[in-house]
Amino acid sequence: MAFAAGIVLDKSIQLPLILLLGLAVGVLAFCWCVLFAWRSGLLYMTTCLAAAFLAGAFYHHVSFYSRPADHIVNLSTGDKRLMRLRGIIMDMPTERWMVPSPLPWLQLKTRGVNNIRFPLKVEEMEGKTGWHKVGGVVLVNIYGMESPQYRYGQRVEVLGSVFVPYGPTNPGQFDYRRYLQRRKPSIRVLMTVENAGNVGVIEEGCGNVFFRGVYGLKERFAGVIRSSALPGSATTLAGLILGSREEIPREVIQDFIRTGTLHFLAISGLHVGILVLSIYSLLLFLRVPKRVVVLLIIVLVSVYALLTGLRPPVLRATLMVVFVFGAYLVRRQWDFASGIAAAVLVMLIWNPFDLFNVGFQLSVAGVLGIVYLSPRIESLVWGDSLLVERLQSEDERPQLYHKLWPYLRMWICISLGAWIATSPLILYYFHRIVPLGAALSVIIFPLIWIITVCGFIILPVGLISPLLATPFTYVAQAADMVTKAIISAASSIPGCSFYSPAPSWPWLVVLYALAVLFMLRGAVGLRLGYVVGICLIVGNVYLYGHIIGGVLCKEDGALWLTGLDVRHGSCTLIQFPDGKNMLYDAGKRGRSDVGERVVAPFLWHMGIRTLDAVVISHGDADHYNGLPSLIERFRVRKVLVSEQLFHSTDAGGLLEFLTGKGVPIEVIEKGTELEGLGGATVRVLNPPPRVTGRLSSNDASCVLMIECGGRGILLCGDIERHGIEALLDSGYDLTADVVQAPHHGNRISNVADLYTAVRPQYILVSAGSTKDLSAQRPEGSLVLQTHEMGALFLKVEKRGIKAWTYNGGRIVGD
Numbered sequence: 001m002a003f004a005a006g007i008v009l010d011k012s013i014q015l016p017l018i019l020l021l022g023l024a025v026g027v028l029a030f031c032w033c034v035l036f037a038w039r040s041g042l043l044y045m046t047t048c049l050a051a052a053f054l055a056g057a058f059y060h061h062v063s064f065y066s067r068p069a070d071h072i073v074n075l076s077t078g079d080k081r082l083m084r085l086r087g088i089i090m091d092m093p094t095e096r097w098m099v100p101s102p103l104p105w106l107q108l109k110t111r112g113v114n115n116i117r118f119p120l121k122v123e124e125m126e127g128k129t130g131w132h133k134v135g136g137v138v139l140v141n142i143y144g145m146e147s148p149q150y151r152y153g154q155r156v157e158v159l160g161s162v163f164v165p166y167g168p169t170n171p172g173q174f175d176y177r178r179y180l181q182r183r184k185p186s187i188r189v190l191m192t193v194e195n196a197g198n199v200g201v202i203e204e205g206c207g208n209v210f211f212r213g214v215y216g217l218k219e220r221f222a223g224v225i226r227s228s229a230l231p232g233s234a235t236t237l238a239g240l241i242l243g244s245r246e247e248i249p250r251e252v253i254q255d256f257i258r259t260g261t262l263h264f265l266a267i268s269g270l271h272v273g274i275l276v277l278s279i280y281s282l283l284l285f286l287r288v289p290k291r292v293v294v295l296l297i298i299v300l301v302s303v304y305a306l307l308t309g310l311r312p313p314v315l316r317a318t319l320m321v322v323f324v325f326g327a328y329l330v331r332r333q334w335d336f337a338s339g340i341a342a343a344v345l346v347m348l349i350w351n352p353f354d355l356f357n358v359g360f361q362l363s364v365a366g367v368l369g370i371v372y373l374s375p376r377i378e379s380l381v382w383g384d385s386l387l388v389e390r391l392q393s394e395d396e397r398p399q400l401y402h403k404l405w406p407y408l409r410m411w412i413c414i415s416l417g418a419w420i421a422t423s424p425l426i427l428y429y430f431h432r433i434v435p436l437g438a439a440l441s442v443i444i445f446p447l448i449w450i451i452t453v454c455g456f457i458i459l460p461v462g463l464i465s466p467l468l469a470t471p472f473t474y475v476a477q478a479a480d481m482v483t484k485a486i487i488s489a490a491s492s493i494p495g496c497s498f499y500s501p502a503p504s505w506p507w508l509v510v511l512y513a514l515a516v517l518f519m520l521r522g523a524v525g526l527r528l529g530y531v532v533g534i535c536l537i538v539g540n541v542y543l544y545g546h547i548i549g550g551v552l553c554k555e556d557g558a559l560w561l562t563g564l565d566v567r568h569g570s571c572t573l574i575q576f577p578d579g580k581n582m583l584y585d586a587g588k589r590g591r592s593d594v595g596e597r598v599v600a601p602f603l604w605h606m607g608i609r610t611l612d613a614v615v616i617s618h619g620d621a622d623h624y625n626g627l628p629s630l631i632e633r634f635r636v637r638k639v640l641v642s643e644q645l646f647h648s649t650d651a652g653g654l655l656e657f658l659t660g661k662g663v664p665i666e667v668i669e670k671g672t673e674l675e676g677l678g679g680a681t682v683r684v685l686n687p688p689p690r691v692t693g694r695l696s697s698n699d700a701s702c703v704l705m706i707e708c709g710g711r712g713i714l715l716c717g718d719i720e721r722h723g724i725e726a727l728l729d730s731g732y733d734l735t736a737d738v739v740q741a742p743h744h745g746n747r748i749s750n751v752a753d754l755y756t757a758v759r760p761q762y763i764l765v766s767a768g769s770t771k772d773l774s775a776q777r778p779e780g781s782l783v784l785q786t787h788e789m790g791a792l793f794l795k796v797e798k799r800g801i802k803a804w805t806y807n808g809g810r811i812v813g814d
Contacts, residue, residue, distance in 0.1 A: 002049040003345060006056025007352050010064075017061055024054040060352045064181070072122050072136035073164060073188035080161035080192070084126040087158075088206045090137065090185065091309065092215050093118040093150045094244075116142045118150060119187060120158065137185045138162065142193040149196065152215040153207035157200045160193035169565040169790035169806055170598055172605030182353030184310075214306045218242060221307070224462035225455070228469050233477040236265075236484075240448070241455040243267035243308040252484060258491040260419075260426070260437025264448050267308050269317030269363060272301060274452045276321055294325040312347060312354050313363040319343035320367075336371045340364070358429045362422050369421025372519060374413040382409060415441040424511055427502045431604045431633075434497040440490055447486075450479040499633040501604045507542060514538060558797040559680055559708040561738065564602060565786035565806070566594050568744060568768030569622040572715060573602075574706060577679035580612045584704065584715050586626040589768065595626030600633050602791070610635040612677060615668075617717030618701040619648030627654065631661050638664040640674070642687050644700040668702060670730070680708035685732055686723060698743060699723035705736065709798035712736035714758055718743045724754045734758050737801055738794060741765045745785075752776050762803060764792060782811070 010020070027050045067073065072085075095116050120138045124131040140158055150156065165177040180187040193199060205212070222244065225237050236252075238244040248265065256262040263270065276297055283293040298321065305318040323339045344364060347354055354360040419438035426432060454476035462469040490496055503511070514535055521531050560575040569588025575581055588594040603611075611634055616624045630636065639658055645651050646667075658665055668674070669689045674682040686703035687695065701717025714736040719727065720743055727734065728750075734757045742751060745765040755763070755778045763777055765785040777783055782803075784792050790806035803811040 001341075002052035003056035003348060004355055006053040006058075007060040007348065007355050009053070010057040010060040011356070014065070015057065015061070017058075017066075020054060020058040020061055024051065024058050027051045027054055056348070056352070059349075063352050064186075067188075068135055070134050071188070072125070072134050072138060072162070075125070075134065076162050076164050076189050078164050078166050080163045082159070083162045083191070084157065084159045085120065085122050085134075085138065085162075085191070086124040086131070086155065086202065087120040087122040087138070089150055089152055089154050089156060090119045090121050090207070092152055092218065114144060116150070119185065120156070120191070121185075123155075136189065137187050138189045138191045139180065139187045140191045140193060140199075142196060142199060144195045150199070150201070151219070153205055153212045154201050155203040155206045157202055158191065158193060159198040160191040162189055162191050164188065165190050169786070170602050171791065171806065172601035172603075173598055174601070182351075182356060184351040184353075186353075211306075214303075218307050220463065221459045224459060224466070224469070228458055228462050228466055228473045230477055233480040236480050237451065237455045237458070237476060239265050240267070240271065240452055241459065243311060243314075252487075255484070255487045255491040257432075258434075258497050259440050259487050260432075260434030260497060261440050261444060261487060263362075263366075264441075264444065266313070266359070267311055268313035268359075269320075269367065270448075271452055272304065272314055272317035272321065274449055275304060275456060276301060278453050278456070291329065294328055298322055298325055310350075312351075312357055312360045315350070316343050316347055316360070316363050316367075319346050340367060340371070358425070362425055365421045365425055366418040369417040369419075370414050373417035373420055374410075376519070377416050378409065378413040381413075411445060412442050415445070424508055427500065428505070428508050429502075431499050431502050431600075432497055433500055436490060436493070436496045440487070444483050444486055447479045447483045451476050451483070454479070499600075499604075501607045501609060503542070510538060557679075557709070558795050559706070559711075559713075561713060561792075561794040561796060562602075563740070563764050563766060563784075563786055563792040563794075564598060565790050566598055566626075566766065567787065568766075569594060569626075570617070570717070570740075570744070570766050571599055571626065572740065572764075572766075574713075576677050577708065580677045580679070581608055581610065582613045582615065582674075582677060582682075583611050583630075584615045585617050585623040585717070586614065586630060587621060587623040588626065589622040593626060593629050595629030595633075599626050599630060603630075603634060608634070610637065612637050613640055613674065614638070615640045615702055615704065616645060616651075616654075617703075617715075618642065619645050619651035619697050620718060621650060623718070624651065624654055628657055631658070631663060636663050638666055640666050640668045640702070642669060642700060642702050643667055643689075644687060644697060648697065674704075680706055682706050683732075685730060685734075686719065686727055688726065695722055695726070696720070699726070703727060705732070705734075708796055711796045711798070711801065712738070713796065714739040714760070716740050716742040716754075720746075720748050721750055724748065724750050728753060728757060737761045737796070739763055741783075744768075747776070752778075755781065761801060762794065784811070 009015070027047060030047055093116050095114070118140055120140050122134050122136050122138055125134045126132075140160070165180060167177045168175045180190075222238060222242060225234050225241070228234075229237055232249075235244075235248045239248050243266075253262070253265065256265050279297055279300065280293060283296065284290070288296075301318050301321045305314050308314045320339050320343045323342055347360070415438045419441065423433070423437075426434070454472040457472045458469045458476065461472065502508075514531075517526070517534070518531050521528060557577050559577055560573075562573045562575075564571040564573070566588040567590065570585035571587070571594065572584040573581065574584065583599075586595055586599050588598075611630070614627065614630075614636055616627070616639065627639075641655075646655065655665065668684045670684055670686055671689075672684040674684070683705045684702060685705055687700040698718040698720050699722045701719050701723060703717060703719060703723075704713075704715045706713040706715070712735060714734065716723075716739065724742065734754070736758050737760060739755070739758050739760040739762070741763050742748060742754070744767040755776065759778065760781050763781050763783045765783060765787075767785065767787055770785060770787055784803065784805070786792060789808055793804040793806075795802040805811060
């Protein structure tokens with residue numbers, strides 16, 4: 001715990017390296033003085049914990065912040081730069097099809113793209129004077145290949161665009177840059193390669209000899225699975241046994257996610273446990289000496305961990321197996337607490353960044369739930385039955401009951417314990433509550449066991465003879481089809497899972513601290529009533545804190561406008577003084593789902609569950625393609641569109657989708673005033689009731705004027721020359737303090753006339769690249785671009801407007 005706390009401290013504060021080193025040396029010296037001079041057990045233990053704490057902080061600092069001068073990241077920026085690099089492939093390349101959306105109507109103009117990626121340990125970079133030595137690891141992405149042509153240990157020469165991945169630019173957004181930096185090995189730079197012709201193999205057989213053999217064996221095992229099983233089952237077997245989930249169909253993964261059973265597809269400690277128990281039971285049944293069984297298990301589990309790439313859950317389970325069976329070999333007493341702590345310590349020494357990995361946290365929490373919660377659940381629910389069983393003799397128990405029921409009861413308790421322990425983390429990271437997760441785990445676990453055991457048998461037997469592996473393949477395929485049928489049926493049940501905002505991480509820590517206090521109340525001498533009282537006090541603070549905070553926000557009387565950074569696209573949230581929320585557009589250009597990856601995390605971060613209105617400005621996909629994901633995750637009271645959207649071929653699928661989901665659709669036009677959004681006036685200035693022939697889809701965008709406290713906000717959508725002319729000729733007072741730049745800030749011949757009429761204080765631009773608006777904006781206006789500044793936050797009130805940016809803080813005050 002002390003070592004992990006030091007890692008958290010350095011991650012949060014980033015203390016100077018010299019200070020950490022000095023403190024660590026000083027504490028260690030003091031520790032030795034205590035040991036040999038005072039011999040005080042309590043003081044010695046305190047100094048040891050302090051030394052471990054500082055060691056964790058120092059180790060994390062050196063691992064994360066220290067890098068050599070010739071590291072490739074020192075030669076890269078956020079902008080793409082063409083480079084030619086030479087290096088060695090450090091892992092098995094993976095292949096995936098990047099599909100933009102599961103909804104067919106969102107794929108009309110976009111095809112799936114084949115992507116092959118691998119980490120490259122860089123050795124040289126070509127410069128003007130020849131090749132120069134560089135270091136570091138680059139994640140190479142090659143597009144357009146039909147199948148992987150590369151493998152571990154090849155020295156390759158690659159030509160592509162090198163850049164540093166940008167961090168999150170919106171609240172709640174996943175930090176992909178930090179995720180790559182925390183991998184083992186740490187990745188700081190990406191490279192995009194347009195086609196396979198820009199990659200050439202220079203030399204074979206480089207890299208570590210041992211790992212070449214391991215990865216070669218994994219490739220042969222993958223070939224055995226592909227040749228033995230049907231394609232649909234082969235992908236599942238590869239995912240369960242070798243951790244290769246890239247080829248599993250998206251809809252299958254989504255079904256497992258919705259039912260809370262994705263951990264069965266993710267290679268984890270569960271599969272290590274199945275392997276250990278199966279081998280242990282079989283070898284003991286064959287009367288193999290126990291010490292030989294123990295040695296074989298340690299060897300096989302270690303090889304399996306290598307085959308799966310030393311993934312954190314597998315590594316943790318493997319270390320526990322080694323510690324447990326190693327203790328037996330040396331005839332030492334064993335306890336789970338020491339084993340878990342030792343495994344976690346070794347993993348953090350291997351990679352200190354795993355402490356912040358969701359897989360690592362779920363793995364540890366699941367094990368703790370199994371070890372400490374499941375016996376308590378069994379005792380609480382079946383306490384009387386357990387007592388009767390202990391008093392019964394073997395002859396008094398029914399044979400079938402005696403053999404099956406205790407194991408079924410144990411697995412039910414294990415499933416419940418793991419589900420309870422991991423549910424807060426799943427809610428925090430994925431904003432999902434899965435009530436059926438524990439029950440489904442109990443149902444499909446025997447099927448997963450059959451698939452996994454058969455898969456372990458298929459691998460070695462298939463290498464010898466594919467014919468001998470056929471019976472096991474048929475059994476595995478049958479179990480796989482039954483499992484998918486159960487999961488598919490369960491995922492269609494209403495309420496099998498639902499989304500919800502999550503508590504902040506301090507409250508998450510408090511929740512787990514209360515759980516630990518509840519379980520250890522006897523050891524610390526606390527009565528049950530006191531613990532319950534503490535839990536009630538904390539619960540009331542959390543509940544009423546949110547209620548009071550919401551009331552204070554409503555009494556503030558301000559309107560909040562947030563322009564999210566979606567690159568080339570549009571998404572603006574308006575929060576009215578009375579607490580109502582309106583979303584103006586939700587889309588972006590590109591393959592990624594902006595609703596799932598940007599807008600939904602932001603809304604959860606803000607604690608928003610309901611959108612009172614969503615306005616779709618017009619029928620371009622970069623203004624609405626994130627809406628389907630929001631419909632799945634939030635309550636949307638109504639969607640407001642123009643008449644033109646009903647005549648749009650591309651947007652027809654959106655309207656059908658909304659109708660199928662039962663979301664009310666209302667048509668708005670010039671002169672409409674939006675009701676039900678109290679505290680402000682919202683008027684529609686465009687399009688006119690009858691769209692003339694000269695108005696294109698862009699010019700027919702819904703333009704809104706929002707007035708609150710004497711301040712105005714003008715949202716323009718994608719209007720261009722004719723739309724601006726219609727707006728200027730409408731007779732409306734267009735004066736506003738904030739204006740959203742028409743058509744993402746593109747050059748429009750008469751946009752300067754619009755700005756002259758509006759006289760804005762702020763011009764908001766949502767685009768995929770920096771645009772120079774100096775020639776268009778009026779004097780005194782400030783241009784705010786989400787591409788440069790990240791999300792934009794404006795607090796609009798009667799006495800003035802305050803503006804903040806996510807990547808820069810406050811811009812101006814009153």
